[in-house]
Every structure is written in C-alpha cells, then in structure tokens.
Amino acid sequence: MALRFWQRKKKTQPDSASPPVADTRTPAPITKDARWRRGLTRLRDLLRRPFDASSEQSRQSREAFFSDLEEVLIQADVGVETSLQVIDRLRAGMSGKSSQDEAEALRSDLKRELRSLLERGEQPVEGSDDACPRVILVVGVNGAGKTTSIAKLAARLKKEGKTVLLVAGDTFRAAAIEQLSIWAERLGLEIIKHRAGAPPSAVVFDGVRAAVARGVDVVLIDTAGRLHTKTSLMEELKKIHRVIGREVAGAPHEVLLVLDAGTGQNALSQARTFQAAFPLTGVILSKMDGSAKGGVALAVGSQLGVPIQYIGLGEQLEDFEVFSPDDFITALFDQPTE
Amino acid sequence: MFEALGEKLDGVLRRVRGHTRLTEKNIDEALREVRLALLEADVNFRVVKDFIERIRTHALGQDVLASLSPGQQLIKIVNAELVALLGGEQTELNLSARPPVVILLVGLNGSGKTTTAGKLARYLTRERKRTPYLIPADTFRPAAIDQLTILAQELGVPVYPTPNDGSAPDPIVVAQAGIAEAQKRGCDVAVVDTAGRLQVDDELMADLERMKTALQPHQTLLVADAMTGQEAVNVAQGFHQRLSIDGIILTKIEGDARGGAALSLRSVTGAPILFAGIGEKLDALEPFHPDRIASRILGMGDVLSLVEKAEKVYDQQQAEVLEKKLRKNQFTLEDFQEQMRMVRQMGSITDLVGLLPGAKKMLKGADMEGAEKEFKHIEAIISSMTKEERRKPELLNGSRRKRIAKGSGTSVVAVNRFLKQYLEAKKMMRRLSGAGGGKKMKKRLSLPAWGH
Structure with a gap:
C-alpha cells in the first residue's frame, strides 16, 4: 500500500509549444537518461530557441543571435552578470572565424561554456567516504524542499545498501516532525525525534549519539527552514553544526543546501550567507522538473564554487539523481541516442 | 526586500540628478541601468521591456516641472510606473458573497500555501471579524493535513477533520464535505488548502480545474514565493489561464530577495496582490500596498x-x-x-x-x-x-x-x-x-x- 503514496498519478507530459521530444513519452520504468531529459525538457527547449530562430532567419547577424541568447539565459535565471560573461566569451571565441557551420560552432561553444561554469563548482568532496557514521546536515530556506529531498536521498542510500538514520531537526514548523516520520515509516527507516518546539540542537545531539551507538552508515539531519537573513536562526544552525562536530570528529561530513530551482538571483545570496555560517559541501537543486528554470545553479556553481551534488527531477522518490555536469549538459543539448 | 533594487535605482538616478536637462541620451543611460537592476531583481524579461518602454515614453513626452530637478522628475515617473505596474491602490480581499465564502489557495510546491491558510484565518478573525473554517485538502504531501490542523488549533479556528489515515481521499470530495460542514457550523468563510503543483503538470492542473468547477470558490488565490525568479511569469500565466486567479499572496517577503516576482505576477495576471507574508509566525501577514512598496523600491522608505x-x-x-x-x-x-x-x-x-x-x-x-x-x-x-x-x-x-x-x-x-x-x-x-x-x-x- 505504501507505493500508492509515492505515485501521485501517472503523469502525462506537459504540452509545450515546442516540438515534442521523443523520449519524453517513454513509459515507466524509465532510464536515468530519460529522467534527466524529462526533467530538463523545458530548459532544453528554451536554450534551443536562439538556434532555431537563427536558422530560420538565415542568420542576419551574429549579434541578433547573441541578443536572443542573452534573453534566453536571463530567462533561465542564469543572471545578468553570468549571462553577459558567457556571451562575451562566445563572441571572443567566434571572432575571426568564418560563418561556415556557424550554428554548430556556437552550439558547441555554448555547451563548453556552460559546462565550464558547472565544473568551476566541482570539487572533490572532502572527508573520506568511509566515515562512520557519515553525518549529513541538510539546510535551506522555507519551502525549498528539504524534507522531501531528505526522503529521496534516504531512499537512494538505502537502495545502495546503506543503513540510514533520520533526525527530525525541524521542531519549529507545524507537523514537520510528522512529515519526516511518515517518510521514515514508508521507507522503513529509523528516526530520532523530539516533541514539537524542543530545542533542535538537543534532538540533533540525540540523533548523532544514537547513530554512533547503533553503528548506522549515514545520518540525515533535517532542519527548520530559515531565511538566511535571520541572524538568530543562523546562529541556531551554527550551534547545531557545533553540536554535531563535538559528537563525531570531523562531522558533519556534508552540509547540503537545498535550493529551489525556481529561485531567482536570491539563490546566490542564500548560498553566500549559509556558506558564511559554515562551509557548504554541496547544493541539492530541488524541483528542477517541468519548467525552464534552474539557471541560477550555474551562477551558484561558478560564483561560489559550491558544487551541485544532487538534483530533484520530479515528484517521485526515484526522480533524484547525483548531479553530474556531463549528464546535465548532455540532457540539455544532445539528441537521445535512439 | 526591495532594498537592493532601491539602492541601484538610487545610484543611477543620482547621476542623472547632476544633469540640468533630461535628454534622450542621459535617459537612455539611466534606463539601461534601470533595466539591468530590474533584471537582477528577477523581474521578468518581457515585463522589463514593457516597463522601460513606458518610462521612456513618459519621460521624453513630459515637460520637466519647474519645482523638480530632472532626476526627481525621473524618479517620479519611475515611481508612478512602478505603482501602476504593482496595481495602483491597495486592494482588500473581497468577501462579499453568500456565506460560506469559499477561498481556494493554489500554488507551486513550497510556496507557503498551508502556512498562509493559517495566517489568512487569523486575519479573517481579527481584521475582518469573520468566522473562518479551515479545510485541509492537500491530501498528497505527507503531514500537510496535520500541519493545518495544528495551526488551526493554535488559532482556535475550527478545521475540517480530513481523513488522515493514509487513505489519500479525493481532495474534491474532502473540500465539498468541508464546505458543507462550514455551512452547518455557521462559519462564513471556508479556506481550502490544496496540494502544491507545477503549472505545467497538465493532469494535476486539470484536477484543480475540476475542483474549481465543483466548489465555485468566490476567490481563487495564487500563493507565490517572493524569491521566485524569471519563472514567476510562467507560473502566473499557467495558473491564471486555467483557473482565472482573483488575487495573489506574496510570501517570504522578509528575506533579502529583491522581489521582482511581484512585478511579474501582477502584470501577467492583472490580479491584485492582496497580501504579503512577512514572517514565520501566524500574525505575519500584511495587506500589500503597491504604492508603498514602490517607494520602498526607490529607497524612499515606507513612512506610511x-x-x-x-x-x-x-x-x-x-x-x-x-x-x-x-x-x-x-x-x-x-x-x-x-x-x-x-x-x-x-x-x-x-x-x-x-x-x-x-x-x-x-x-x-x-x-x-x-x-x-x-x-x-x-x-x-x-x-x-x-x-x-x-x-x-x-x-x-x-x-x-x-x-x-x-x-x-x-x-x-x-x-x-x-x-x-x-x-x-x-x-x-x-x-x-x-x-x-x-x-x-x-x-x-x-x-x-x-x-x-
């Protein structure tokens, strides 16, 4: 019966004005590639626009293309500054080149530029993988999708054969503890929780202790959503971070910031402020499916050097992937192999 | 929230202030900056284009008033256009219908619908002297029903006991039963919370359409996050086309997002922004004043x-x-x-x-x-x-x-x-x-x- 919860309904594909893409109609179970492509459908369609337009107009000028591209990048939330940088580099790269196969050259240049933005954020995750328990602290603003992301991540880890303990560190929002408890039940995972309103550092303390005692592989700690501008709440988070570090040396091994892909340029400010409180090891980009957005992830990667580690590509539990620039770029630019 | 944009425009217009006349050239320079500032503030590309054009027309077509410097004049025009774009006068939530007045809250996942439902109930009680009834019809997200029930208890507002045993009942049936219950109890406003969904999810949007047809809500309100980026336009369009939105509630406005989403949402739907969510607590909901927000954008403070x-x-x-x-x-x-x-x-x-x-x-x-x-x-x-x-x-x-x-x-x-x-x-x-x-x-x- 539990399965029913995870599957809201069999989904039909969003219809858009753009030409349909073959793989989006692939029935379940779908492959990883297809999940990526489905999640990025709209962003892909958006990015294709300047190329389509230019081929139709038989390319009046490169500048018209760049201006279209600027518009498209900004619409994808890449941000003015980053967009202009990308275009400047493309322009520099094209200068002096003949106009033969121009579209193809621009396409591959753009691909390379976007990949390099993503890779600027890439860095090896510090701390060894064999830390036991591996403590992962999940933070973010209200409504970013922390609890759901934790459930998806937990399901993934469990599938890999790891033992996972959940810690209900959001004692503030009404029914947040219940929400995580329901996930724990559905996933068959243990959870450490206190009553609503309890100090979050206390439940985190208990959770980490329990994880050590029980010898679990991974501890996933949920926290209350907080706007990064609330200094007192950020202090509370620092305290939680300290408590974890006291109990397990070197922990938390990962601090993941959950960013809603629909967020605009404020995502940068969020990432910066959380980063100032303690080092972030990565970003979970949530709610990436369905629409042409998430460009801000490029900006976060390139400007802050925080890598995107996971990406939420849909509402189902399995719509959650380890982020890889390759998969991302491939899903955006390349035709499916069939 | 609009602080940063205000500072930007301030900086730009200070430069114009130094000039003695508004010429096409210095307006162009200022407007280019205004455009970038608006884009960085997440105002949608298309909305910005229109906005800049309107400003240009007004600025060049108008005589500079003797009492104002050219810079002040430009600020005045930008301000007036911002106010207009944000919807002019403040609009009060319309409750004049046969009770129970049904309010349907819709929006993306995580935009703040459930919290807003609680805040709205408090507002209806305190500011409008109504007796609200809360109906948790988000039967999808785990514990969403619990969340609204707890908020209702905190407020001392009655709430419909949506079955919460994992049976995932049909939200339309729940909402209908809830409204009937509200009527029976003599509650005059029924606030229906719904599950979050993407505007491009055809099937889930069709569910909402059916819900709207079945419930005939007096007000269908879109709950939107002030931090939303360029996508705000598509969100507003998606929901508006299928549900014809009566009003907007802008949430999480207390962060440092520049909130360009407000401008986009309003201009796309034409629906008024009724409230702004300004904090996590239940009393943190305020009527949205377009005129005041506009002057805040321009760094003129919000004395009113x-x-x-x-x-x-x-x-x-x-x-x-x-x-x-x-x-x-x-x-x-x-x-x-x-x-x-x-x-x-x-x-x-x-x-x-x-x-x-x-x-x-x-x-x-x-x-x-x-x-x-x-x-x-x-x-x-x-x-x-x-x-x-x-x-x-x-x-x-x-x-x-x-x-x-x-x-x-x-x-x-x-x-x-x-x-x-x-x-x-x-x-x-x-x-x-x-x-x-x-x-x-x-x-x-x-x-x-x-x-x-």
Whole structure:
C-alpha cells in the first residue's frame, strides 16, 4: 500500500509549444537518461530557441543571435552578470572565424561554456567516504524542499545498501516532525525525534549519539527552514553544526543546501550567507522538473564554487539523481541516442 | 526586500540628478541601468521591456516641472510606473458573497500555501471579524493535513477533520464535505488548502480545474514565493489561464530577495496582490500596498507603514496622559518602560528601521540584532528597579545602581549609560513639547524617541 503514496498519478507530459521530444513519452520504468531529459525538457527547449530562430532567419547577424541568447539565459535565471560573461566569451571565441557551420560552432561553444561554469563548482568532496557514521546536515530556506529531498536521498542510500538514520531537526514548523516520520515509516527507516518546539540542537545531539551507538552508515539531519537573513536562526544552525562536530570528529561530513530551482538571483545570496555560517559541501537543486528554470545553479556553481551534488527531477522518490555536469549538459543539448 | 533594487535605482538616478536637462541620451543611460537592476531583481524579461518602454515614453513626452530637478522628475515617473505596474491602490480581499465564502489557495510546491491558510484565518478573525473554517485538502504531501490542523488549533479556528489515515481521499470530495460542514457550523468563510503543483503538470492542473468547477470558490488565490525568479511569469500565466486567479499572496517577503516576482505576477495576471507574508509566525501577514512598496523600491522608505503600525498599538488616551506628563516634565522611567513596551509591540527594530526613509542605507550592515539585544538589556535594567526608583530616578545612588546591574545581569556602566540616555531623552522631549504640542506632538511621541 505504501507505493500508492509515492505515485501521485501517472503523469502525462506537459504540452509545450515546442516540438515534442521523443523520449519524453517513454513509459515507466524509465532510464536515468530519460529522467534527466524529462526533467530538463523545458530548459532544453528554451536554450534551443536562439538556434532555431537563427536558422530560420538565415542568420542576419551574429549579434541578433547573441541578443536572443542573452534573453534566453536571463530567462533561465542564469543572471545578468553570468549571462553577459558567457556571451562575451562566445563572441571572443567566434571572432575571426568564418560563418561556415556557424550554428554548430556556437552550439558547441555554448555547451563548453556552460559546462565550464558547472565544473568551476566541482570539487572533490572532502572527508573520506568511509566515515562512520557519515553525518549529513541538510539546510535551506522555507519551502525549498528539504524534507522531501531528505526522503529521496534516504531512499537512494538505502537502495545502495546503506543503513540510514533520520533526525527530525525541524521542531519549529507545524507537523514537520510528522512529515519526516511518515517518510521514515514508508521507507522503513529509523528516526530520532523530539516533541514539537524542543530545542533542535538537543534532538540533533540525540540523533548523532544514537547513530554512533547503533553503528548506522549515514545520518540525515533535517532542519527548520530559515531565511538566511535571520541572524538568530543562523546562529541556531551554527550551534547545531557545533553540536554535531563535538559528537563525531570531523562531522558533519556534508552540509547540503537545498535550493529551489525556481529561485531567482536570491539563490546566490542564500548560498553566500549559509556558506558564511559554515562551509557548504554541496547544493541539492530541488524541483528542477517541468519548467525552464534552474539557471541560477550555474551562477551558484561558478560564483561560489559550491558544487551541485544532487538534483530533484520530479515528484517521485526515484526522480533524484547525483548531479553530474556531463549528464546535465548532455540532457540539455544532445539528441537521445535512439 | 526591495532594498537592493532601491539602492541601484538610487545610484543611477543620482547621476542623472547632476544633469540640468533630461535628454534622450542621459535617459537612455539611466534606463539601461534601470533595466539591468530590474533584471537582477528577477523581474521578468518581457515585463522589463514593457516597463522601460513606458518610462521612456513618459519621460521624453513630459515637460520637466519647474519645482523638480530632472532626476526627481525621473524618479517620479519611475515611481508612478512602478505603482501602476504593482496595481495602483491597495486592494482588500473581497468577501462579499453568500456565506460560506469559499477561498481556494493554489500554488507551486513550497510556496507557503498551508502556512498562509493559517495566517489568512487569523486575519479573517481579527481584521475582518469573520468566522473562518479551515479545510485541509492537500491530501498528497505527507503531514500537510496535520500541519493545518495544528495551526488551526493554535488559532482556535475550527478545521475540517480530513481523513488522515493514509487513505489519500479525493481532495474534491474532502473540500465539498468541508464546505458543507462550514455551512452547518455557521462559519462564513471556508479556506481550502490544496496540494502544491507545477503549472505545467497538465493532469494535476486539470484536477484543480475540476475542483474549481465543483466548489465555485468566490476567490481563487495564487500563493507565490517572493524569491521566485524569471519563472514567476510562467507560473502566473499557467495558473491564471486555467483557473482565472482573483488575487495573489506574496510570501517570504522578509528575506533579502529583491522581489521582482511581484512585478511579474501582477502584470501577467492583472490580479491584485492582496497580501504579503512577512514572517514565520501566524500574525505575519500584511495587506500589500503597491504604492508603498514602490517607494520602498526607490529607497524612499515606507513612512506610511510605520505610522500606521504605530497607530495600531498606540493608545490615544495614553498618549494624552503622557503628553501632559511631558509638559510638566514628569516623564518617569515608568512611562519610559510603558512607551518602550508599546514600541516593541510594533515589531522588531529591524522591521521598524526598514520602514524609515533612508535608514536602511544609513544603517546598512549595522548590527540590528545587537540593537535588539540592547533593547532587552534596557528592559531588564528598568525591571530591576523598584517602583519608587522608577518614579524618582534621582534616588539612584551608587549602591542602588550596583544592585540594579546585578539584578538585570548587566554592568554598572550599562546602567549609567542608560540613565544618561534617559535624561537626554527627557530633556529632548521637554523641548519638543514646548515647541510643538497638540496633535503634532502625539505623532512624534509614537515614534521611538530615544535613539542610541
């Protein structure tokens, strides 16, 4: 019966004005590639626009293309500054080149530029993988999708054969503890929780202790959503971070910031402020499916050097992937192999 | 939230201010900057284009008023256009329909629908003297029903007991039963919370359409996150096309997002932005004032909001008593304590300062939470005094001060500093009451009179 919860309904594909893409109609179970492509459908369609337009107009000028591209990048939330940088580099790269196969050259240049933005954020995750328990602290603003992301991540880890303990560190929002408890039940995972309103550092303390005692592989700690501008709440988070570090040396091994892909340029400010409180090891980009957005992830990667580690590509539990620039770029630019 | 955009436009227009005439060239330069600022503020590309065009037309077509500098003139035009774009006058939530008036809340996942449902119930009770009934019809997200039920209990508002045993009932059936129950109980407004969904999810949007047809809500309100990026336009369009939105509630406005989404949402749907969510607590919902927000964008502060806020908690009679005391120079520490308590009711210092024109810029980076702490120390100091001491501060000798410092957990230095501030405030107030008096005085008194 539990399965029913995870599957809201069999989904039909969003219809858009753009030409349909073959793989989006692939029935379940779908492959990883297809999940990526489905999640990025709209962003892909958006990015294709300047190329389509230019081929139709038989390319009046490169500048018209760049201006279209600027518009498209900004619409994808890449941000003015980053967009202009990308275009400047493309322009520099094209200068002096003949106009033969121009579209193809621009396409591959753009691909390379976007990949390099993503890779600027890439860095090896510090701390060894064999830390036991591996403590992962999940933070973010209200409504970013922390609890759901934790459930998806937990399901993934469990599938890999790891033992996972959940810690209900959001004692503030009404029914947040219940929400995580329901996930724990559905996933068959243990959870450490206190009553609503309890100090979050206390439940985190208990959770980490329990994880050590029980010898679990991974501890996933949920926290209350907080706007990064609330200094007192950020202090509370620092305290939680300290408590974890006291109990397990070197922990938390990962601090993941959950960013809603629909967020605009404020995502940068969020990432910066959380980063100032303690080092972030990565970003979970949530709610990436369905629409042409998430460009801000490029900006976060390139400007802050925080890598995107996971990406939420849909509402189902399995719509959650380890982020890889390759998969991302491939899903955006390349035709499916069939 | 609009702070950063305000600063940007300020910077740009200051340059224009130096010119003597508004020429096509310097307007172009300013407008280019305005365009970038708006884009960085997440206003949608298309909305920005239209906006800039409108400004250009108005700025060039208009005579520069004699009383204004070209810069002021441009600010005036930008301001007027912003106000227009944000919807002109403030719009009140329309409740005139046969009860129970059904309000349907819709939006993306995580935009804040459930919290807003709670806040709305509180607003309906307190500000509109209605008896709301909450209906949790988000049967998809785990614990969403619990969440709204807990909020309802906190508010003492009745809530429909949506089956919560994992049976995932049909939201339409739930909502219909809930509305029938509201009617039976004589509740005059029914607020229906729904599951979050993407505007491009055809099937889930069709579900909402069916729900709307079945419930015939009087108001369908879109709940949207102020931090939303360029996508805001598509979200608004998606929901509006299928559900014809009657109004918008903008949430999480207290962060530092520049909030361009507000402009986009409004211009795409034409629906008014009714409320702004300004915090996590249930009382953190305010009517949205387009005119005030626009002037905040331009860094002109939000004096009106502050005055209104002050008037709400400030008792007129108390003000008169206080004024008399001031005239006779009898402003004691007890009065000081009382006045402080009332100001505290208006909100945090950060909130209040944000409403003062120019203050944000002046105090950018200032330690607001530190000031908040200072406030608490002063409260502790006054509370540690005896009644006698509060009435006659001149009694406070060295040993009394030591005792107070101990009692309040501060230091003698802090006590001394505070007493000095108090005496200065008293002196200043006396001067004010001598010069002003009457109505003007009351207004002044309702603002914090003791800076630090």
